[in-house]
Amino acid sequence: MTLRPSNLPKLAICACFEPNPDAGSAAARGTMLDGVFRRRVHGDKSDDTAVAKDELDAVDWAINQIAAIAGTTEIVTAEARCKIECLGLTGTADAWLPELGMSADLKTGQLRNYREQMAAYALGFMEATFCSEWTAHLLFCDQRQFVTYRFNYEEAKAVVSEVIAQFHDPAKQPVPCDYCSWCAKAETCPARLELAAAALTPAGPAFNFEAVLADDEQLGQFLSACAVLDDFRERAEEIAKKRLIGGDKIPGWKLSSRKAPEFVYHDAVGRYIDRFGFGAVLGAYGNLSGAKFRELWAAKMPADTPFPEELIQRGAGSVSLRRVSTKPTTTKPTLTNA
Ligand code: SF4
Incomplete structure (x- = not known):
């Protein structure tokens, strides 16, 4: 490379x-x-x-x-x-x-x-x-x-x-991370396969989800394994879709199609805005993001016009999980409390 x-x-x-x-x-x-x-x-x-x-x-x-x-x-x-x-x-x-x-x-x-x-x-x-x-x-x-x-x-x-x-470095080790989905080795990388295998074949006699939830270490390993499996699932779905379209049979799966969504270009809506009423059209479009409003203000208003900060509304914040890279371990992750 x-x-x-x-x-x-x-x-x-x-x-x-x-x-x-x-x-x-x-x-x-x-x-x-x-x-x-x-x-x-x-x-x-x-x-x-x-x-x-x-x-x-x-x-x-x-x-x-x-x-x-x-x-x-x-x-x-x-x-x-x-x-x-x-x-x-x-x-x-x-x-x-x-x-x-x-x-x-x-x-x-x-x-x-x-x-x-x-x-x-x-x-x-x-x-x-x-x-x-x-x-x-x-x-x-x-x-x-x-x-x-x-x-x-x-x-x-x-x-x-x-x-x-x-x-x-000849001793370098793969580190599963956000970049895996852009990596040529995504489907063969030993670090990812090991994580996926850990999810599919838990080390204990049976998968014990309660034990996974009860232990922070196991919870982290389980989520990392699921993230890799998710990537593999997406790829497997792509391939299954192609094969089903080509006439193959994939046991337990079939194609499902949805009607294409209908829409009207905004400039076409604009042609009827006088008849619909400005308020009705704006209401149908809904709220504008703060960023878009700031952008319009910067582009259209004179530079010395103070920005009306009081108009900016804030919804409830949210918290989500994000995977962070961890250094490779030499031991296989364990998912059960065995
Ligand atoms: S962990 Fe493996 S798949 Fe991910 S970036 Fe590194 S080499 Fe590529």
Whole structure:
């Protein structure tokens, strides 16, 4: 596997990670929007007809952020000028600002850690421009969130070197984590198979769910095993669906189809808004998220108009479980109280 800056955040968690050559639709969308961003920053609107408005809005948010930072200074997005090299790695940033010692990357999806990738870009740019400090901005366009990393040369080099050393460590062990579903080894990785096997074949004479619930250690192991089984179930469902469509019989399973949902484009609704009444249409659409309202306010209201904070309502918060990576253990997880 060729080490690339984009894989460093994953390798920092699991040094055995290997990118899946079939990166999936989310990655394809990210690549597509990167291209739109590169062109649109410089006023090229050739994507207007081919890309959905929501997607263009997300990219435009990112462009406004980078333009505000750059001011009158140059923004470079041409791929050939955004290439970096450091410690034997090569990669391509989405944009950089030569006069400000900054780079920027457009990110789609949820906020995630990209520190190690940004350190590699920072190191590459510092080496190419003889700067001793660098700022790397992340533009999370779906979330409308902006994250900034600052590195000096030694820090960036240390971050990247550590991940490279872990990757080359002959004693490295797989660490099941959030990145497993993007890993080429997801279906064969021994650490995941061991977890799944622990769920399917408990060490005790019988599965004792009460004992699992009563013991924090067993509860954690059980949830980790279920998370892996969930991934495997999704993959198994995909394959079963394809086979059933192809005419195979899968005992206990059949295809079930649902009517496609009906909808009306918002601009079509707009044509009837006078007759329906503004209030009725707004009521049918429901509440607007605070983030969307802030965005509209920023885009449409004069800059010196104070934001009406008192209009922002807050619902009840929620708490959910999130899996965190744990170092591999040498003993097989036990799920019963045997
Ligand atoms: S499947 Fe998960 S644990 Fe296994 S090598 Fe890949 S990232 Fe690491």
